[in-house]
Every structure is written in C-alpha cells, then in structure tokens.
Amino acid sequence: MERECIFCKIADKEIPADIVYEDEEIVCFRDLAPQAPVHVLIIPREHIASLDDIADSAAHVGLLGHMMAKVKEVAAGLGLSNGYRLVSNCGKDGLQTVGHLHFHLIGGRGMGWPPG
Ligand code: AMP
Numbered sequence: 134m135e136r137e138c139i140f141c142k143i144a145d146k147e148i149p150a151d152i153v154y155e156d157e158e159i160v161c162f163r164d165l166a167p168q169a170p171v172h173v174l175i176i177p178r179e180h181i182a183s184l185d186d187i188a189d190s191a192a193h194v195g196l197l198g199h200m201m202a203k204v205k206e207v208a209a210g211l212g213l214s215n216g217y218r219l220v221s222n223c224g225k226d227g228l229q230t231v232g233h234l235h236f237h238l239i240g241g242r243g244m245g246w247p248p249g
Pocket of ligand 1 (some may be wrong): 139150162163166167172221222228229230231
C-alpha cells in the first residue's frame with residue numbers, strides 16, 4: 134500500500150466509497166464525479182501507478198486478466214445490458230489524475246466517439 138494513495142485507502146476501507154464489487158484482487162466502486170448514469174472504477178488492490186507500470190510478469194498478466202474477466206459480471210450487476218465503455222487514462226497526455234491503475238466502467242447512456 135502507498136501511504137498517500139487515495140485508491141489504496143479506499144481498497145483498505147480507510148476512506149469510504151460506494152463499493153459495488155470486491156474480491157481478493159480487485160475493488161470496484163462508484164466514481165465521485167460520474168460522467169454517465171453508471172460510472173464505476175475498477176482497481177487492483179495492489180498499488181500499480183498506471184497501465185504503463187504493468188510488468189510482463191505472470192502476476193501482472195494474471196491480475197489484468199482477472200480484471201478484464203470480471204468486467205462483464207460487474208457490468209451485468211449494474212444493469213448495463215445495452216453495453217458500456219471501459220477506459221483507462223494513462224499518464225499526462227491520457228489525462229490520468231489518480232496515480233493508481235483504474236479502469237472506468239461507464240454506461241447507462243449512449244456514448245460518443247471519438248473521445249477526448
Ligand atoms: P482519472 O482522471 O482517469 O485518473 O480518474 C480518476 C477518477 O477518480 C475521476 O473520475 C474522479 O472523479 C475519481 N475519484 C477521485 N477520488 C475519488 C474518490 N474518493 N471516490 C471515488 N472516485 C474518486
């Protein structure tokens with residue numbers, strides 16, 4: 134755990150969040166500033182700063198696989214039967230504002246494209 138990381142604190146229940154799913158490896162909670170009717174953040178419990186900090190190791194590949202495999206279950210639990218968008222902002226140009234890897238699961242309305 135990174136002492137000053139807000140998402141580590143959420144994963145450790147040091148600060149409150151509206152958690153919609155959690156297991157040994159990941160936590161999913163509602164975004165404080167939702168950009169759509171449903172906006173949930175999917176984070177690993179392990180502090181990894183961003184997608185750019187994923188190692189080509191069995192542990193990280195397995196963790197990412199677990200996160201991706203859970204998306205449809207979390208989305209179904211949130212009623213996103215018409216589809217959704219999964220986004221990870223990475224670094225300065227990607228407009229990442231919290232330095233703990235997270236995927237935005239966004240849905241409940243039609244999305245626009247291109248993003249940004
Ligand atoms: P990003 O800008 O991609 O790094 O996304 C960070 C997201 O974290 C933003 O959508 C924020 O609204 C959200 N956020 C920041 N602090 C909290 C918090 N304490 N609980 C829930 N969501 C948060």
